[in-house]
Amino acid sequence: MEAAEVSVGTSFRRRRREQRFRRLKRDKWLYILLSPGLLYFLLFKYVPMWGVLLAFKDYQPFLGFWSSSWVGLEHFRTFFQNPDFFMLLRNTLVLSLYNLVFFFPAPIILALLLNEVRLSFYKRTVQTLIYVPHFISMVIVASISYVFLTTQGGAVNEFLYTVTGRKIDFLANPDWFRPMIIMQTIWKECGWGTIIFLAALAGVDVEQYEAAVVDGASRWRQTWHITLPAIRSTIVILLILRMGTILDNGFEQIYLMMNALNREVAEVFDTYVYALGITQGAFSYSTAVGLFKSVIGVVLVLGTNWLAKKSGESGLY
Amino acid sequence: MAKRYRSAGEITFDVFNYLVLGIIGIAAILPFLFVVAGSFATEAEITKRAVFLVPTTISLDAYRFIFSTDTIVRSIGVSLYVTVIGTAVNLFFTVTMAYPMAKRYLMGRNLILNLVIFTMLFGGGMIPTYLVIRELHLLDTLNALILPGAISAFNLIIVKNFFQELPAEMEEAARIDGCTELGLLWRIVLPLSKPVLATFTLFYAVGHWNNFFSALLYINDPSKWPLQVMLRQIVMLSQSAAGDLSSMDPNFVQPPEQSIKMAVIVVGTLPIMCVYPFLQKHFAKGVMLGSVKG
Numbered sequence: 273m274e275a276a277e278v279s280v281g282t283s284f285r286r287r288r289r290e291q292r293f294r295r296l297k298r299d300k301w302l303y304i305l306l307s308p309g310l311l312y313f314l315l316f317k318y319v320p321m322w323g324v325l326l327a328f329k330d331y332q333p334f335l336g337f338w339s340s341s342w343v344g345l346e347h348f349r350t351f352f353q354n355p356d357f358f359m360l361l362r363n364t365l366v367l368s369l370y371n372l373v374f375f376f377p378a379p380i381i382l383a384l385l386l387n388e389v390r391l392s393f394y395k396r397t398v399q400t401l402i403y404v405p406h407f408i409s410m411v412i413v414a415s416i417s418y419v420f421l422t423t424q425g426g427a428v429n430e431f432l433y434t435v436t437g438r439k440i441d442f443l444a445n446p447d448w449f450r451p452m453i454i455m456q457t458i459w460k461e462c463g464w465g466t467i468i469f470l471a472a473l474a475g476v477d478v479e480q481y482e483a484a485v486v487d488g489a490s491r492w493r494q495t496w497h498i499t500l501p502a503i504r505s506t507i508v509i510l511l512i513l514r515m516g517t518i519l520d521n522g523f524e525q526i527y528l529m530m531n532a533l534n535r536e537v538a539e540v541f542d543t544y545v546y547a548l549g550i551t552q553g554a555f556s557y558s559t560a561v562g563l564f565k566s567v568i569g570v571v572l573v574l575g576t577n578w579l580a581k582k583s584g585e586s587g588l589y
Numbered sequence: 590m591a592k593r594y595r596s597a598g599e600i601t602f603d604v605f606n607y608l609v610l611g612i613i614g615i616a617a618i619l620p621f622l623f624v625v626a627g628s629f630a631t632e633a634e635i636t637k638r639a640v641f642l643v644p645t646t647i648s649l650d651a652y653r654f655i656f657s658t659d660t661i662v663r664s665i666g667v668s669l670y671v672t673v674i675g676t677a678v679n680l681f682f683t684v685t686m687a688y689p690m691a692k693r694y695l696m697g698r699n700l701i702l703n704l705v706i707f708t709m710l711f712g713g714g715m716i717p718t719y720l721v722i723r724e725l726h727l728l729d730t731l732n733a734l735i736l737p738g739a740i741s742a743f744n745l746i747i748v749k750n751f752f753q754e755l756p757a758e759m760e761e762a763a764r765i766d767g768c769t770e771l772g773l774l775w776r777i778v779l780p781l782s783k784p785v786l787a788t789f790t791l792f793y794a795v796g797h798w799n800n801f802f803s804a805l806l807y808i809n810d811p812s813k814w815p816l817q818v819m820l821r822q823i824v825m826l827s828q829s830a831a832g833d834l835s836s837m838d839p840n841f842v843q844p845p846e847q848s849i850k851m852a853v854i855v856v857g858t859l860p861i862m863c864v865y866p867f868l869q870k871h872f873a874k875g876v877m878l879g880s881v882k883g
Contacts, residue, residue, distance in 0.1 A: 295696055301770035302689035309686025310701070312739050313708060319721050320713025326720075337720075382613065385606055394607065400869055401614035404621075407861050407868065409799030411817040415824040415854050416620050419627075425635065425847050427623065463617055491599055516710075524802055528821065542715070549716040550806060562714030570711050 327560035333553075340556075347560035356544065364540045367450060367526075368518045374454050376514065379465025380507065384495065386466060387473045399470075402463025413456055414528035418443065421452075444533035453529060457522075472506040473499065508585045516573030519565045541565045621858065628652070628851035635845045650844040651852035655823075657837055661856065663812065664819040667731065671815060672797040675735040679793040680786065682739045683748055688774050690745075691752035709742045715806070722807055733807035734800060734815065744789055751785045752778060788871045791864065798860060820857045824850045 296303070327347055329340045351357055382402070389395040405413070420427045421442040429439045442448045476499065484494050523542040530538035539547075541561060549558030622642055627635070631648045634641070655661050689695055690702060712718075718737065727733040755778060763777050779786070801817040808814060814822075822828045827846075 292696065299689075299692075299695055302692060302695055305685045305770075305774070306689040306701070309682050309740055309745075312682055312686075312736075313704060315725075316718070316721065316737050316739070317708040317712065318704075320717035321711065323713050323717025323720060326717060385610055388603070388606055389610065391607075394610075398610045398614040402617045403869065404865065405617055407795050407799075407865060408858060409801060409817050411799075411801050411820050412854055412857055415820055415850070415857075416624060418825050419624065419847065419850050419854070420620070425845075427627075459617070459620075463613075490596075491602065527805075528801075528825065545715050546806075550719060555716050555720065559714065559716040562716060566711055566714055573710065 324559060324563045324566075326556050327563045329556055331556040331559075333555075343556075347557045348564065350557065351561055351564070356539075359536065360539060360541050360544055363537055364519055364521055366537075367453065367521045367540065370450055370454050371457065371521075372514065375457050375462070376511070378458055378462045380469055380503070382462060383466040383469035383473060383503075384499065386470060387499065388491070399463075399466075402466070404463075405460045406464035408460065410460075410522075410524040410528060413460055414525070417452065417456060417529070443529075444531060446534045446537045449529065449534045449537050453521075453525060456525065456529075468506060468510070469503055472503040476502040505585055508580055512573065512576045512580055515576040516569055518572055519569055621862075624851045624854050624858075628848050628855045630845070630848045630851075632842070632845045635847055648844070648848075650841070651848040652856075653841075654837070654844050654849060655852055655856070661816075661819065661853070664814050664816045665856070667813060668798055668816040671731055671734045671800070672794050674731075675738075675797040676790060676794045678735055678739050679741075680790060683741075683745050683789065684774075684779070684786075686740065687745055687748040687752055688778065690749045693753075705742050705745060719806060728807055729810050729813065731813060734797075734803050737803065738796075738800075741793075744792070748782075748785060748789065751782060755781055784871065791868045791871060794864070795861065795868070816857055820853055823853050 323337075326337070326340075328342060328344060329337075330343045330346075331337070331340045386395060386398065389398070418426075421429065423429050423439045423441050428442070433439050440448070442452060480498050481494055484498060489497065519541055521540045521542070523546070526538055526540055527543050527546065530543060542565075545558045545562045545565075548554045548561070626642050626644050628651050629644045629647045629649070630641075631644075631646055631650070634644055634646065690698060692698065713721075722728060722733055722737060727736065759777060759781075760773060763773055768776065799817060800815065801821070804815050804818045808818070
């Protein structure tokens with residue numbers, strides 16, 4: 273009896289295995305097509321993920337990854353005890369807060385204004401113009417800022433000089449760093465950010481407005497009671513995405529606008545990792561800093577997503 | 590909509606709204622217009638007034654100067670190469686991976702999808718990636734600007750979703766007619782996906798042209814610097830790598846530094862401005878695709 277049962281089990285398993293094999297064989301071209309992409313993800317995404325173990329080692333280039341000794345949490349301890357840690361945390365959080373307060377609402381307001389435009393030609397023209405800066409590289413944006421803001425013949429300072437008789441060194445003055453960064457971000461991405469809100473607005477049922485007009489609702493009332501609720505979930509989703517990148521302030525922009533004079537307010541986690549890791553070769557220590565940042569980032573996304581779901585929004589995942 | 594009574598308040602709002610949007614639209618491109626005007630300026634003009642939109646005299650000296658050495662030309666060459674080859678690599682990798690992932694019946698599909706999504710949440714970071722590139726001996730090669738970004742996980746998922754939405758009946762019909770899997774992809778799926786592929790071609794291409802970060806990390810050899818890195822050297826670090834007076838005729842006066850910098854900025858922006866009209870037609874659709882969940 274027992275032997276028979278076993279043989280039924282094995283033949284069942286064998287049949288499943290054969291079935292799987294047949295499916296593999298049938299779809300062999302699909303797997304072949306899949307392989308370059310899989311290789312890419314393994315090599316350039318998963319191998320580096322495993323490379324974060326460097327953060328727990330004392331990496332010696334001549335010993336290599338394997339033979340370098342384990343040091344546990346020492347790099348993290350050193351980092352948290354370093355006064356730089358508070359500078360980085362402060363700069364990163366303040367920049368993110370500025371972004372949240374000044375940049376985040378900008379595309380929403382702009383989309384609402386555009387949505388009120390009835391002349392479609394005018395609307396399209398304005399849209400075409402405001403999307404342009406998104407396609408410009410950060411280097412160009414920073415370059416234009418330099419050319420206009422420099423105290424040596426920069427247009428803005430020449431203008432300031434003729435009006436007030438003084439010049440402001442925007443590029444080197446720490447007080448001007450954050451406003452400058454936010455202005456750049458708004459100029460570059462605000463128009464582009466409207467696309468997703470305009471799409472959400474286009475989906476609003478026109479009948480709702482008509483009904484509201486019959487009920488005597490003013491334009492402002494319509495915006496408040498119909499338009500805004502309609503784009504609420506889009507706003508929430510974008511807010512979640514922003515939470516995840518709260519420790520990411522955009523390496524290129526900050527790196528390009530940072531100099532020795534504004535470093536105390538400019539240096540953020542990414543530029544610090546670059547400076548210590550790539551230019552000074554402190555691989556293990558800077559990997560630890562980068563890992564700290566990534567982990568907090570993941571926790572923030574999952575956390576805000578959970579909160580959004582709790583409060584009745586659909587969330588991301 | 591039927592014509593209806595408009596209150597004074599609404600009319601005021603409309604006038605105000607149109608005006609504000611007009612100003613915002615102009616503000617978006619105004620800096621470029623100033624830079625273009627400034628790049629044609631002469632010394633006399635620059636010292637006379639700081640900002641102008643229409644130069645009184647048009648001088649091409651700044652452009653003649655920056656093209657007097659091959660520094661800029663070489664970096665344009667690098668950027669063009671990386672843009673063309675890089676975009677081709679992007680499309681190949683994205684399409685070949687997205688197509689199998691669009692097949693719901695493929696064994697292991699969910700696992701692969703989750704692996705891809707996970708990379709959007711968490712990554713190894715700058716240093717481990719750098720070390721992988723170094724181990725692969727890609728440092729100081731143009732491949733370092735192409736391979737590490739061969740697929741954008743986000744774009745991949747959008748393309749996959751698009752393939753998934755294509756009518757399955759068409760594929761079945763082709764299969765009955767004896768079409769192979771590759772033939773199916775090449776002759777049925779790709780031609781049906783032209784608008785999506787056009788969008789991503791442009792997005793990937795703009796990304797390559799604007800890329801600065803990878804070159805900063807992986808390229809130390811100045812002869813392999815793409816235009817964005819060269820731009821920074823010239824405009825922000827004032828290293829006048831571009832231009833050589835000795836190669837010009839003796840009467841040539843070096844153009845003002847400001848207009849040289851502006852000319853370099855114009856050169857760096859021009860290609861984008863040339864493709865923008867084509868881009869513009871496609872991207873709104875592309876971004877909408879991105880906002881579709883699933």
